[in-house]
Amino acid sequence: MRSGSDLESTLECVRDTATTEIGPPKSAGAEHVRKKAKALKGYADAFNLTDNQTAIVRLSSLASSVVCLQEGAEPVMQMTCRDRNRIAMQSDLLGAAALGVRNVLCISGDHQTFGNQKEAKNVYDIDPVQQLMVFRQMRDLGQVWGGDVLEERPRVFLGAAANPFADPFEFRVTRLAKKINAGADFIQTQAIFDLDRFERFMAMVRERGLDQKVHILAGVIPLRSANAARYMKTKVSGMSVPDEIVDRMKGAADPKKEGVRICVETIERLKDIPGVHGVHIMAIGWEDIVPTIVQECGLMLRS
Amino acid sequence: MIIAERKDLGQIVEMLEGKERVLVAGCRSCVSICHAGGEKEVATLAEVLRLQAMNEGRELEVTEATVERQCEKEWVREIGRQVADSDIVLSLACGVGVQVMQEFYPTVMTVPGLNTSNMGAPEEQGIYMEKCGGCGDCVLHLTGGVCPVARCSKSLLNGPCGGSQDGRCEVNRDLPCGWDQIYHSLERLGRLDLLEVNIPPKNWIPSRSGGPRRIVRASIVQGNEEKRAGGGA
Ligand code: SF4
Ligand code: SF4
Numbered sequence: 001m002r003s004g005s006d007l008e009s010t011l012e013c014v015r016d017t018a019t020t021e022i023g024p025p026k027s028a029g030a031e032h033v034r035k036k037a038k039a040l041k042g043y044a045d046a047f048n049l050t051d052n053q054t055a056i057v058r059l060s061s062l063a064s065s066v067v068c069l070q071e072g073a074e075p076v077m078q079m080t081c082r083d084r085n086r087i088a089m090q091s092d093l094l095g096a097a098a099l100g101v102r103n104v105l106c107i108s109g110d111h112q113t114f115g116n117q118k119e120a121k122n123v124y125d126i127d128p129v130q131q132l133m134v135f136r137q138m139r140d141l142g143q144v145w146g147g148d149v150l151e152e153r154p155r156v157f158l159g160a161a162a163n164p165f166a167d168p169f170e171f172r173v174t175r176l177a178k179k180i181n182a183g184a185d186f187i188q189t190q191a192i193f194d195l196d197r198f199e200r201f202m203a204m205v206r207e208r209g210l211d212q213k214v215h216i217l218a219g220v221i222p223l224r225s226a227n228a229a230r231y232m233k234t235k236v237s238g239m240s241v242p243d244e245i246v247d248r249m250k251g252a253a254d255p256k257k258e259g260v261r262i263c264v265e266t267i268e269r270l271k272d273i274p275g276v277h278g279v280h281i282m283a284i285g286w287e288d289i290v291p292t293i294v295q296e297c298g299l300m301l302r303s
Numbered sequence: 304m305i306i307a308e309r310k311d312l313g314q315i316v317e318m319l320e321g322k323e324r325v326l327v328a329g330c331r332s333c334v335s336i337c338h339a340g341g342e343k344e345v346a347t348l349a350e351v352l353r354l355q356a357m358n359e360g361r362e363l364e365v366t367e368a369t370v371e372r373q374c375e376k377e378w379v380r381e382i383g384r385q386v387a388d389s390d391i392v393l394s395l396a397c398g399v400g401v402q403v404m405q406e407f408y409p410t411v412m413t414v415p416g417l418n419t420s421n422m423g424a425p426e427e428q429g430i431y432m433e434k435c436g437g438c439g440d441c442v443l444h445l446t447g448g449v450c451p452v453a454r455c456s457k458s459l460l461n462g463p464c465g466g467s468q469d470g471r472c473e474v475n476r477d478l479p480c481g482w483d484q485i486y487h488s489l490e491r492l493g494r495l496d497l498l499e500v501n502i503p504p505k506n507w508i509p510s511r512s513g514g515p516r517r518i519v520r521a522s523i524v525q526g527n528e529e530k531r532a533g534g535g536a
Contacts, residue, residue, distance in 0.1 A: 113513060121507040 003157035005102035006074045007046040011215040017278030018299045021048040024059035030067045037071035043291045051078040055115025065101045077101050080109025085125035097154030105159040106131040129182045136183030163190035164201035166238035173204045180214045188280040191221040194240035211275030218270045219280045223259035226250040267297045304333040305397045306431045307417040318414040326389035329369035330396035340395030342369045373400025379407045439509025447488030454481030460502045
């Protein structure tokens with residue numbers, strides 16, 4: 001065990017792991033996170049606290065992770081490369097570890113021009129691959145980048161993202177391999193609607209033996225409306241939503257129910273794909289639905 | 304002008320490894336003014352490469368070409384024959400020149416012989432100093448014609464930090480403090496009043512923070528018709 005993280009031990013022994021997300025509020029109120037953590041506790045093995053998602057100023061992922069811990073739910077602290085240079089990154093990692101956060105997800109983050117601080121100067125001092133290299137060195141060698149020795153190492157389970165739907169397609173597997181080489185212990189993927197393409201991606205992943213080196217959690221999003229499906233298909237870059245899904249949502253008498261059905265079907269298929277160790281459910285503002293999905297898929301309660 | 308300096312010889316030799324015919328391509332513009340990549344530097348480097356290969360008993364054919372501006376296709380086009388006869392192009396232009404070469408001749412690899420540093424000017428003979436960070440939203444009218452983005456080590460927009468002393472920057476005592484220079488320039492201009500204003504957080508969108516920048520002068524862009532008619536350069 002590298003980290004003492006529950007997510008790590010779960011992934012080591014259980015195949016159907018589930019993680020989900022809690023979006024911190026656009027305010028200084030921790031109550032929102034507390035409530036969601038309480039309500040969702042037991043319905044997922046760990047909870048991602050997003051880091052100023054879509055570049056909108058929110059309660060920090062570190063503070064939200066600590067609130068989560070206080071509620072007895074295991075956090076995955078997300079950390080974007082957009083807002084911090086390597087000094088802040090390393091400092092925040094030490095801070096998080098000191099406060100008991102055991103999982104960290106290393107990501108580039110949405111560009112600031114998508115959010116409410118469009119004029120901000122971004123940082124991108126290091127990228128997610130480098131972030132993993134730096135964090136792994138801190139954890140495994142007990143050294144900050146550059147070599148200074150840490151008296152106490154941060155015990156963290158390191159995560160990264162993978163998007164099988166962005167281009168160039170073949171390079172996506174290479175990029176995943178680079179992240180694993182750099183230190184990723186687990187991977188959460190972009191939301192999967194296009195199962196055919198995901199299966200092709202996983203075949204390439206297995207061909208390189210990458211599924212033996214890392215735990216892969218396949219991402220899913222429960223759709224709430226036909227509009228949401230259309231929006232993701234046309235407006236969100238790096239997503240692939242087949243027409244069939246949009247049509248099903250359009251034709252549904254109860255779109256929310258249909259969205260859940262699609263999500264559950266997707267998870268059932270994902271469970272059969274070799275190399276997939278679990279799912280990451282991104283409910284984006286519809287967190288209440290997570291227990292239903294988890295129960296219907298029989299991904300259940302371990303706590 | 305763009306200021307650059309030559310890479311280490313070791314690094315250059317490494318980039319050329321395994322190649323037998325090298326074209327060293329210079330540029331007569333900025334990099335020639337800062338003595339990094341003009342005709343003279345091309346000749347010197349080519350000679351060094353030849354001698355080194357000879358000493359090591361390697362086959363190496365080195366040709367030389369220097370164009371007016373390597374950042375424009377029109378000039379780069381002139382050396383097509385020489386590029387075609389080479390296994391690799393070692394460009395002694397700024398990073399823009401290297402990229403234009405590679406775009407224009409996509410099947411022959413172009414590698415950079417220089418490290419491109421900044422936009423600046425000669426201070427005195429042999430000394431070049433950064434003047435502009437290309438932020439895309441110029442504030443020189445507020446700062447006495449001295450750039451706080453490029454010339455203050457912290458890019459502070461509202462005056463010097465606590466490390467400014469005797470006109471020197473805390474980062475390096477050999478460097479003038481940009482804000483000390485701004486202050487004295489405004490003093491000379493009788494515009495110290497400008498220092499009273501608090502400049503709000505800057506808009507970095509026109510800088511790199513909005514992605515690669517692209518400027519379109521609609522009035523001179525050719526339509527498809529014109530391009531087909533052969534009006535394109
Ligand atoms: S303010 Fe911006 S544009 Fe003006 S000189 Fe400085 S960096 Fe260049
Ligand atoms: S000493 Fe002057 S130039 Fe250096 S960081 Fe401070 S204000 Fe900027």
